[in-house]
Amino acid sequence: MSVVMNGMERKVTKIGNSLGVTMTDALKQLGINNGDTVKVDVRGDEIVIKKSQYVTLPKGISLDFLDTLHDVMNEYDETLKGLKDR
Template identity: 70%
Template sequence: MGKVNDMERKVTKFGNSLGITMTDALKQIGLEQGDTVQIDVNQASGEIVIKKATKVTLPEGISADFLDNLTEVISEYDETLKGLKDR
């Protein structure tokens, strides 16, 4: 795992939004303007985790609807599928 740098920033108002600047931290994980991120919020611990989103390109002939349906099935039968995996 890479070096973790502690950074302290103040929350600032940007138009109607609140935000922080963290250009150096974003550069360390290879993020640039226009990139998409995944944000996970843990209210219990007060942590916000920002990760570079991975882009998934569907193979030719696979529609987004299929992927949505597959996601629903996996969510619904998650425990069952995990049980089958461990057999």
């Protein structure tokens, strides 16, 4: 069950050479933790923060490999689905 948090007021503070706003509870509600990458969009007079879907590839795995894997999985989709029930 998620808790909706509306109307949170926070003070803008100086963090190093930047300005920041603390909002730990709101970030936790979105599943955002320390070290995560987020996407920040400015829409009119609003700031929208979303957890980034960017995935880093393990060492030795190239984008070409992932493209090939995607193609093979699409080509053999029904066969692979049949294997899961064996």
